[in-house]
Amino acid sequence: MSKYMTFPEVAFKDRDLLIAALEEIGCSYIRQGTGLEMGRYYSEQLEQKVAIVVPRGAIGNNYGDIGFELTESGEYRPVMDDLDRSRALNGRFIPKLRAAYNERVIAKVAARLRGTTQRAVEGGVVKIKVRF
């Protein structure tokens, strides 16, 4: 059954880094604001108001939009249709977004520390060393 679900275990703190990470993994026409309504394409999809919207169909999310709600603690949590969970980016939407976001966090930390970075990929693990 199609319905919008929130992922409480996944949170992103920095809006700019989140937008950049979404763009990197292929999301386009991203809308930003407050109280943006997610599209209701099926009767089971209840009203959802969010701060960021990735439109339906952008990355294989054929059942609905992907949204990010801003919590009271200032974090952005993803909201997406239950059926898109296994379809958006072939079910890899959340892991890919987290990895892209985390790489941006590292770049920002390195810049603030005026450090240098060294990146390597070994067996499915990205290793980044920041020296400062």
Add this chain to the structure above:
Amino acid sequence: MPEIDFTIDEQTGEMEMKVEGVQGPQCADVAKLVTELLGAPEIEEKTEEFYTRPHVKPQVQNKRKA
């Protein structure tokens, strides 16, 4: 030279970090910088370096008589 080792699991997108070569509470300052962008870590372990007090040489001022 101080460094931070980050590892990102491509399967899950989860990240781990280890701060090395930074002694004492300054290590916590580096961790704070990261948590500002990531949120509170699920697991946090302090290394031995955290409990090492940084060696600071006392500054001696030479007073000269005019």
